[in-house]
Amino acid sequence: MLDLKLICEESNRVIQNLSRRGVDSKTISDICALNQDRKKMIQELEALRQKQNSVSKDIVRLKQEKKEATDELKNMKKVASEAKDLELKLQAQEAKLKDALLWVPNLLHESVPEGKTSAQNVEIRKWGKLPEFQFTPLDHEQLGEKLNLLSIKRAATLSGSRFTFLTGWGAKLERSLINFMLDINTQEGAYHEIFPPLLVNAETLTGTGQLPKFKQDLFKIENHDLYLIPTAEVPLTNFYRGEILSKDALPVQFTAYTPCFRSEAGSYGKDVRGLIRQHQFNKVEIVKIVEPEHSYQHLESLTQDAEKILQRLELPYRVVALCSADTGFGATKTYDLEVWIPSQKTYREISSCSHFEDFQARRMNLRYRPTSTAKPQYPHTLNGSALAVGRTWVAILENFQQKDGSVLIPKALQPYVGTDIIKM
């Protein structure tokens, strides 16, 4: 959520920035008009209230002096009903304004490249050597079936499309990756491990920005105000929702493994096959809550923390800065990490590292006190995948496959998996 004052006092700047995302200037001017009306209502209502309060005191005094107060009572009855009406109008107005604000995306950071499609994302750096095969490499689904690591058909029988059984070494590899990632984040990084609730309410999802706009992407529990989390970002960032933190609590750095659930309404095409896009997938997330000063350095370090895992796994990847059209609703700036997928001869997203400035903090009323006597301020929030586990599983199979169909396990992961090769 953007600051209402900023929207109304620097409308032109806001309109100009949001036009890069294709937001209509009318959205902003409507909000300012709603706010003007709201202010007028507040002033009228408060004048009535003031009158009520002062006359109430008179009534108390008159009664103590054993005098009549019938005129005052009659008069106040009228004022009370006027105030009531006005209050209802004001409430409706404020609800409208709040709702309008919740649908406005975040401002883009000045460094975000201009672009209309993901093709205009800008490559920042590349790491690792692409594998060279003396044979035609298989895709992860073919490899997985040959090695009995998964069963997509049986999952479809039970749950429909976009679900998978991982079996044997496939399941072990998944579990090993989760532990490996959490260990790196907590032992080499300064992240505090959390295991959060996987079901959360609507306010929580509004706090991080999934609601109200992206309701169609979520799984909702029938007959309850609860949703399956689409990412651990939601419970981790909301951990301190509504609280005022002391300065020494910052920076907050959390990591969590969770399953993630997404309805994937509207996605199609090449991602339908295999494990790339599932309704349920595992992810290890990292989240930071930091002071606004130097918060962009935290975006760099958070991105590097995610990169470190790819490096340890010896997986070739590149870092891209998302362009204006590709940057998500709540983010001011995002780096994607893309891992090399040999069967597709392309880099595919495996992590998304985003800065939200105070957009989420404002929505969830999360604040901190810079000094013990200072007024509370909104901190900045950031998050990234470190990493998407299923896609890492895919990348390992495809990048380390051998001519005979076996798959080598990267050295750093071998202690976790308990073998250096998966073969028939």
Add this chain to the structure above:
RNA sequence: GGAGAGGUGGCCGAGUUGGUCGAAGGCGGCGGUUUGCUAAACCGUUAUACGGUUAAUAGCCGUAUCGGGGGUUCAAAUCCCCCCCUCUCCGCCA
């Protein structure tokens, strides 16, 4: 799921025959006095949001906030209704 008890300011805790209660008292925090230093003691201060005024995110004025929402009333922390949460007991269950 059933029965009972309770939710008050950073914390503890008064306040329920409705009115002078944003709310006693204590603790903690902040500022100060005293004092070789520290401690103790004493004095003062101590919420958030919104609106107005203003150069001001300083002051001042106003309004709201006693789990959330609604109702009764001129007036509600106090009365009524609904919901949420916590605790105790019972049931069930990994």
